[in-house]
Amino acid sequence: MNQPVLTFFNNKGGVGKTSLIYHLAWMYASLRKRVVIVDLDPQANLTAAFLDEEKIEEIWGSQDIGSTIYQCVKPLTAVGDIAEPILQNIATDLYLIPGDVNLSGYEDALSNEWPNSMGDNNLYRPMRILSSFWQVMKMAAVKVQADIILVDIGPNLGAINRSVLIATDYVVIPLGADLFSLQGLKNLGPTLRSWKNLWQKRLGNWKDSAEISNHLTFQLPQGKMQAIGYLCQQHSVRLDRPVKAYDKWVNRIPNVYREAVLNQAQAATVKQNEDPYCLATIKHYRSLIPMAQEHRKPIFNLTSADGAIGSHANAVQDAKKDFKELAKKIAKGIGMQI
Amino acid sequence: MKRLTDTELEALLNDTESDRAERKESFKGDTPKKARQAVCAFSNDLPCHNDVGVLFIGAKDNGEPSVLQVTDQLLLSLADMKTDGNILPLPVLTVEKRTVKGSEMAIVTVMPSDMPPVKYEGRIWIRTGPRRSIANEQEERILIEKRRYKNLPFDIYPVPSAKISDLSKTIFENEYLPSAFATDVLEENNRTYEERLASCKMIVSPDDTTPTVLGLLSIGKTPQDFIPGSFVQFLRIDGSELADPVIDEENIGGGFVEMLRRTEEKLKAHNRTAVDITSTATHQVDTPYPPAAIQQIFYNAVLHRTYEGTNAPVRVYWFNDRIEINSPGGPYGNVTNENFGKPGITDYRNPNIGDVLKTFGFIQAFGRGIATARKEMEKNGNPNLDFETNQSVVVCTLRGKP
Numbered sequence: 001m002n003q004p005v006l007t008f009f010n011n012k013g014g015v016g017k018t019s020l021i022y023h024l025a026w027m028y029a030s031l032r033k034r035v036v037i038v039d040l041d042p043q044a045n046l047t048a049a050f051l052d053e054e055k056i057e058e059i060w061g062s063q064d065i066g067s068t069i070y071q072c073v074k075p076l077t078a079v080g081d082i083a084e085p086i087l088q089n090i091a092t093d094l095y096l097i098p099g100d101v102n103l104s105g106y107e108d109a110l111s112n113e114w115p116n117s118m119g120d121n122n123l124y125r126p127m128r129i130l131s132s133f134w135q136v137m138k139m140a141a142v143k144v145q146a147d148i149i150l151v152d153i154g155p156n157l158g159a160i161n162r163s164v165l166i167a168t169d170y171v172v173i174p175l176g177a178d179l180f181s182l183q184g185l186k187n188l189g190p191t192l193r194s195w196k197n198l199w200q201k202r203l204g205n206w207k208d209s210a211e212i213s214n215h216l217t218f219q220l221p222q223g224k225m226q227a228i229g230y231l232c233q234q235h236s237v238r239l240d241r242p243v244k245a246y247d248k249w250v251n252r253i254p255n256v257y258r259e260a261v262l263n264q265a266q267a268a269t270v271k272q273n274e275d276p277y278c279l280a281t282i283k284h285y286r287s288l289i290p291m292a293q294e295h296r297k298p299i300f301n302l303t304s305a306d307g308a309i310g311s312h313a314n315a316v317q318d319a320k321k322d323f324k325e326l327a328k329k330i331a332k333g334i335g336m337q338i
Numbered sequence: 339m340k341r342l343t344d345t346e347l348e349a350l351l352n353d354t355e356s357d358r359a360e361r362k363e364s365f366k367g368d369t370p371k372k373a374r375q376a377v378c379a380f381s382n383d384l385p386c387h388n389d390v391g392v393l394f395i396g397a398k399d400n401g402e403p404s405v406l407q408v409t410d411q412l413l414l415s416l417a418d419m420k421t422d423g424n425i426l427p428l429p430v431l432t433v434e435k436r437t438v439k440g441s442e443m444a445i446v447t448v449m450p451s452d453m454p455p456v457k458y459e460g461r462i463w464i465r466t467g468p469r470r471s472i473a474n475e476q477e478e479r480i481l482i483e484k485r486r487y488k489n490l491p492f493d494i495y496p497v498p499s500a501k502i503s504d505l506s507k508t509i510f511e512n513e514y515l516p517s518a519f520a521t522d523v524l525e526e527n528n529r530t531y532e533e534r535l536a537s538c539k540m541i542v543s544p545d546d547t548t549p550t551v552l553g554l555l556s557i558g559k560t561p562q563d564f565i566p567g568s569f570v571q572f573l574r575i576d577g578s579e580l581a582d583p584v585i586d587e588e589n590i591g592g593g594f595v596e597m598l599r600r601t602e603e604k605l606k607a608h609n610r611t612a613v614d615i616t617s618t619a620t621h622q623v624d625t626p627y628p629p630a631a632i633q634q635i636f637y638n639a640v641l642h643r644t645y646e647g648t649n650a651p652v653r654v655y656w657f658n659d660r661i662e663i664n665s666p667g668g669p670y671g672n673v674t675n676e677n678f679g680k681p682g683i684t685d686y687r688n689p690n691i692g693d694v695l696k697t698f699g700f701i702q703a704f705g706r707g708i709a710t711a712r713k714e715m716e717k718n719g720n721p722n723l724d725f726e727t728n729q730s731v732v733v734c735t736l737r738g739k740p
Contacts, residue, residue, distance in 0.1 A: 032371075145367075303699020304513050304595045313513040320521065 003036075003141045004334045005134075005149045005221075007168040011191075012184035013155035015176040016233050016282055018045045019289075021152045026298040027327045029094040031338055033147040036087070036140045039099030040069060040133065040164050041154040047099040050090050052296070059088075059098055070100035073132045077109050082132055085140045095144050097136065099152075103160065110159035117202045123209050127202070127220065134167030134221040148336060155184075157191050165192065166199050166223045170334045172279065173230040173261070177249040182256055185230075189260030192225050199223035227261045228333035229279040231326075232272065254278070279333075280326045288315055298323075339432060339449060340390050347438050347445065350392055352401045357385060357465040361397040363404040365412055365444075369395075372470075373446070374419050378458035379465045381429045382481055383450035384473070390450075391465075396443035403441030412444055419446070421704040425458050426693040427451065428686065428704060452490060453690060454481040455537060460520035462537075475529055482536045482543055492646040493555075493688040494539050496548040500564050505540060505549055507531065509557045509593065514538065518697045539690050551645060555594060556694045562591045567649040567666065570601045570640070574608055574656045582657075589651070594691075595698055598640065601654065605632055608656055627661060627736055628714035634707040635723070635734045637700055639665035641691055642732070661736045668729045675727045679708050 008017050021037065028035045039046040047056060059067050066072050066083040075083055087095040109129060117126035128135070137149050153164050165171070173188065175181040203220060206212060232250060254270040257277055272278055285299050288308070292299040295306045300320035302308035308316045331338045342350070350359040360376045362369050373393055380391025395416065396406035416433045419425065430449040435442060455462040455478055462473040462481070473481065485494070511531075515524060518538055535541045540553030554561045555568055562569055574586035586608070590600045609629060614622040639652045644667025653664035669678050671685030684705040686692055695701045712723055715736065724735040 303517055305598070305699035307599065309513060309595060309599075313516070317512075317516050320516075324521075 003146050003149055004169045004336060005137060005151060005167055006170045006172065006330070006334060007151040007153060007164060008172050008174055009153060009161070009165070009188070010173050010175060010181065010184055011155050011157055011188055012176065012180045015174045015181060017155075017174045018049065018152055020174055020231065020282065021046060021150050022049045023298045023300070023323050024327055024330070025094060025150050026091075026301065027323045028148060028150075029091060031324070031327060032093060033336070033338070034093045034095075034144060036095045036097065036137070036144065036146040036149045038069060038097045038133075038137060038140070038149060038151045040103070040160065041099060041152050042101055042103040042160070043154060044099035044101055046152045047096065049293075049296075050096050051088065051098065055088075056098070060100065068098045068100035068103075069133070069136065070103045070106060072097070072136045073106060073129075076129055076132055077106070082128075082135050082139075084143070085136050087140055087144060095140070095146070097140055107159050110163050114159065114162075118205055121209070121211065123206055124211055124215055124218070127206055128218075130163055130166065130202070131220050133163050137167060138219075148334075157187075162195055165195055165225050167221045169222075169224045169226065171225055171227045172330065173227065173257075174233070174282075175230050175253060176233045177246045177253075179249065182249060182252060185253070185256050186260045189227075189257075189263070192227065192261070193263065196223055196225050228330065229277040230257055230261075231279050232281045234281045234283050279329050280322065283319075283322065285315065285319055288312065288319065339430065340447070341432070342390065342392065342445075342447065344436070344438065347392070347436065351394055351397060351438060354399070354401055355468060357467055358387060358389065358391045359394065360392075361394045361399055361401065363396070363398055364406055365395050365415060370415070370419075373416075374425060374458050375463045375470050377419055377429050377431060377446065377448050378425050378456050378461075378463040379470050380448035381425070381451040381456040382454045382462065382464050382473070383484075384464040384466075384477060384481065386484070388450060391448045393446040393448070394438075394443055395446070396441065397438075403439050403443065405441055406443070408435045408442045408444045416444055416446055421706075423696045423701060423703050425456060426696060427453050427456060427689040428692065429456065452485070453494065453539065454484055457518070460518060461523055472523070475527060475533070478529070478537055479533070479544070482533075485539075485543075491687065491689055492644075493552045493690045494550045496542045496546070496550055497554055497564050498548055500549040500554055500558075502532070502535070502541060502547040502549060504559055504564070505535070505553055505557050506559050506593075509595075510535065510538075510540065513595070514557060514694075514697065517699070539693075552690045552694060555645070555691065556698075558593055560591075561593055565645055567651055568645055569651045570597055571651040571653045572601060572604050572656075573654070576658065578657050578659050580655070594640070594694060594700075598637070598700060601636065602633065605629075605636070605654070605656075625718060626738055627720065628718040631711040631714040631718075631720075631723075631736060632661065632663075634711040634714075635663050635736065637695065638707045639663050639732070639734070641695055641701075642670065642687055643667050644670075644687060659738045663734045663736070665732045665734075666730070668731060669727050678727050678732075679723075679725050681709060 008021055025035050025037050066086045072083045072085050075081060085097045088098060090096055113126035113129045117130055141149060151164060153161050250272045253272050254275040258264040288299040291307055292302055300316055300323055302316050328338055350356060376393050396404055398404050413433050420429055420431055432447045434445050436445045462478060463470050464473045464477055532544045532547055536544045539550055540557060541547045541549050554564050569589055569591040572588045573584055576583050576585045590597055609627055612624045643652055643665040648666050650666040655662045669675060670687040673683055673685050677683045715723060719739050721737040726733040
């Protein structure tokens with residue numbers, strides 16, 4: 001699969017991850033890149049941002065094969081095979097594989113197959129299950145000739161997320177400026193490295209097995225998981241905290257990122273706002289956010305009819321510039337032409 | 339509208355050098371995008387052919403048929419190019435299935451626009467020889483000049499008593515322009531304020547800066563000083579007849595954004611949602627009128643009304659049992675008393691106002707308002723819409739739930 005898979009990941013929640021992916025997806029689509037969004041967070045918040053409740057109810061209620069990410073991989077847990085995803089066309093060049101609250105039920109299957117995939121025989125099925133998310137993404141990408149795949153996942157280090165990251169080429173880490181984000185970052189880096197190694201071992205094990213000759217067309221993800229940088233939320237959720245504390249946390253990020261994620265020795269002090277790994281500081285767009293949620297569109301697409309008049313209109317233009325810049329920076333990091 | 343004969347079509351198809359024809363093998367991949375660019379370019383007619391441009395779907399670059407089955411679905415998605423609101427002002431085009439060189443093709447015939455420049459997604463496409471490109475400053479100026487010699491719709495007539503200072507620069511630059519043009523186009527060009535106004539039809543031309551009706555209504559400081567009837571009269575009547583007591587009244591003026599938004603707030607305030615928590619175990623939410631239906635009918639009244647030679651406002655009268663929305667000026671063009679409200683029958687008295695309302699975000703797509711309103715009324719449990727039309731007025735009645 002040539003299309004880059006980009007995952008936004010932090011094991012600390014509430015750092016504005018879902019909103020970020022939502023906006024980036026719209027931005028890439030407006031830059032005429034064909035985007036497939038995969039909601040692999042069992043909480044399905046991203047799906048709720050794109051589709052209204054009625055539509056989600058219809059999709060979840062129907063239980064059609066392929067209608068959600070869970071319905072794509074569910075046949076694997078019985079005797080079936082991965083189903084082709086039914087994509088929701090949100091707008092021109094923008095497609096969604098809806099999330100599913102039932103996805104948590106798949107966690108067990110993934111946990112069980114992880115040790116099995118290091119065995120000596122009967123490797124095909126465990127490898128197929130472990131790479132199932134990647135297989136679904138690949139089908140979707142081929143179906144609509146996607147340019148990029150954006151993935152949202154929940155904030156934990158469980159088996160689902162391990163499977164998603166195996167399918168991932170590039171990782172972006174959204175952070176809040178607080179102790180929890182920093183602490184999360186410290187164990188995120190080593191976990192990513194360990195998953196990467198463990199997956200390489202499994203790939204090797206598969207390559208050396210006798211079974212491979214029976215499944216010559218079976219492809220597997222490389223599990224690159226290359227971290228291309230982090231994003232920092234300008235204001236954390238707790239606005240009552242003094243600004244000084246914000247500064248304190250923010251300026252520790254560059255070093256922690258280098259140590260934990262890049263595995264580098266402590267470098268000379270780099271300030272966060274000069275750090276090349278800092279892709280952007282996400283501003284708090286204040287009243288634009290509820291306005292955008294009400295009208296189900298990204299903040300930079302708000303119009304006068306939606307109420308974005310006067311100073312709001314300027315803020316909309318600023319937001320457009322910010323997100324375009326970020327989209328370009330990320331595109332550069334993953335080698336995508338814009 | 340001109341219809342080309344089979345011989346003419348074939349000649350155009352064979353003439354691979356022509357800038358009046360474009361060939362596409364199918365309508366897949368990025369063709370829908372390129373086809374829209376072509377329609378936009380034909381509408382602008384920069385080379386001044388004063389003749390139709392033709393888009394062949396089902397022909398190879400060398401003019402040979404690609405043998406394509408022309409389905410109803412294909413023709414529908416081609417017709418969508420006209421109404422999805424990405425090409426503004428709306429292009430004049432026909433879509434038909436024809437047999438050329440013994441093979442089926444879908445033929446899109448595009449008339450040159452009387453109101454150039456025509457934009458597709460905020461970019462002005464033109465033909466330069468056999469290819470498409472985006473108009474530069476000079477070309478845009480030529481397109482603006484072309485506008486002056488046609489029989490124009492009233493919405494871009496000059497208003498001689500107004501001056502350029504009657505237009506709000508802030509609204510134009512902060513709110514209108516960024517939505518009307520693609521960001522990269524705005525960043526690159528060095529057009530003056532006057533040239534930008536002229537390109538958006540807010541003034542006559544860069545040399546004659548008299549505001550147009552459109553300019554005053556869209557970005558004017560006090561449009562009602564010049565176009566007296568261009569306001570909305572809202573009345574809430576406590577009863578079912580005009581003579582009953584009035585409990586709320588407001589004349590809402592200002593430019594389109596202010597006028598439409600303030601009226602909508604008013605409508606929202608009166609459309610009280612009741613939550614019933616007593617009659618059943620779960621609570622029931624009840625809205626007297628579906629907001630989307632009122633909105634569609636009201637926008638239609640503002641868009642399609644006549645602004646010419648009348649001092650009548652758009653009237654929104656809210657009775658206890660119904661809402662009457664009254665739009666001055668009877669049915670227009672293709673639309674008559676007989677076929678009013680039938681699907682597929684639309685026409686535009688004010689095509690450029692349609693352009694502005696789309697740019698400001700009030701309109702999503704064209705030609706679907708009444709159908710949407712009808713569906714919403716049914717979903718909410720209201721009786722069907724009633725239209726009363728005559729020479730001078732269109733009245734739509736939304737009835738309350740029985």
